Amino acid sequence: MLLCAFLALMLLYADHRFDWMDGVRGHAATVTTPIQWVVSLPSRGLNWASRIVSSQSELIEENRQLHRQLLTLSQRVQRMASLSAENVRLRQLLHATPRQNIPWMTAELMTLDNDPFLHQMVVDRGRVDGAYIGQPVVDASGLVGQVTSVSRYTSRVLLITDASHAVPVQINRNGLRFIAQGAGQSNTLNVMNVPNNTDIREGDLLVTSGMADRFPEGYPVARVSEVRRNPGGPFAHVEAAPIARLDRSRQFLMLFARSVPKRQHEQLDPAAVSIALQIIQPSTDHSGGSDGRSP
Template identity: 60%
Template sequence: MLLCAVAASALMFVDHRFTRMEEVRAQLTTVVAPIQWLVAVPSDVLAWGSLALSDQRALVEENRRLREQVLHLSHRVQHMSSLTAENVRLRELLGAAARLDASYITAELLSLDSDPFTHQMVIDRGRRNGVFVGQPVLDASGLVGQVTAVSAYSSRVLMVADASHALPIQVNRNGLRFVLQGSGQYDALRVIHVPDTADIRVGDLLVTSGLAGRFPPGYPVARVTEVVHDPGQPFARVTAEPVARLQRSRHFLLVFPPDPVPVPDDEMWDREPPDEPEVDAELASAMEELD
């Protein structure tokens, strides 16, 4: 036990001081990936067995609910298509550039970090699938987090609930921009540095602002649950709840940034610099006399 403790301390010291350990960790993660898949096999078998032995009546009821959900989502998609068309027309009137659709790949949960002080997970997509460090991860409801480490076949994701995670957001209602930080709890996030007079209310939807270029703009992140104004304090205490199902989701989307749009060079850059203005001869002589 003492030898293991000394070895662990040495590895932590080397990991903290040197960057070479990141490559070693990535290689070890690649080696451990088959073991993670084998560990997940019993749960998959149990899930398949429970599905095969489930009651037919429960399946019929679930099928009915899914049909209702499909109809509801179809109605929302039709409404969103009309809003998208209207948005395109308004952007054409304003002369603004249209937003590009981002591509994505799907991923599935492999394991959750057992450390109660961190909120991380491992997914089954890695470098071979084009995953990169900093890539946004979403579920069906909203933003889950971002990729922090990548191996060949799997990746580690830092969730928005982790205390070390922060991202720029904006209030969907009025566009006010703030910073959202994790609190170490799955159901609570902190909106930091909110002026006491800021127009933010309970129920406001917080979406990614797109600042810093890490997260695409417009993706839902959290909803405000509490706003506390302390007399005499310059900032209010604002708490929000993630819209993503951090503890229940098993399937995720990894979003890729859209290709940059080439911006045409302005004609002003092609113009020759203007000639220096000519100085009047009498003014020049007067200046010489003053000198």
């Protein structure tokens, strides 16, 4: 035990002082990739078995719900052509630079960190796929986190709810900018240093502001869930609930926000993203509707 403790201390010291330990960590992660894949097999098998034994009534009800959603999305898609054309005309009037689509690649969850004080996960994309440290990760609803380490075939993602993670955000309704920091809980973010007189309300949508050149602008991050004014101090206590489904999503998109790999990646459909933003915003949204930003 003493020998193991001594070796652990030596590794911690080497990791703190020398950059070559990043390569050692990456090779170690590559070696453990088959083990992680084997460990994920039971959960995949259970998901497959649950789909097999689903009752006919559940499938019929799910089919009805999907048909209703299809009708709703079809109606919204019919409006997108005129809205997109109007947006182009307005941007031309303002002489604004057209927004560029961001390349992306899909990724799937392999394992979650068992440490209750760490909010991290491992996905099945690595250096050979073009993944890089700092790469933003989103799911179908909003921002999930960013890549913190990359091995040959896998990447470790730090979730936005981790206490060590912070992301620049802005209120979708009025554009005010703040920092949203993880609270160490799966359903809470803390909005830092919000003055008492700031125009922020419960239900406000927080999106990435594009500051710090890390996360692209306009991706949903969280919705304000609590605002407590502090008469005795300069700042209010503001909490927000993440938009992304961090506790249930298994498929993700890894965005190439800064560097694009040589291989060609699919492009996000602006109309589809605009519809997704409308779906995640309730009808009581204070902003009066989504802004329809494309990624």
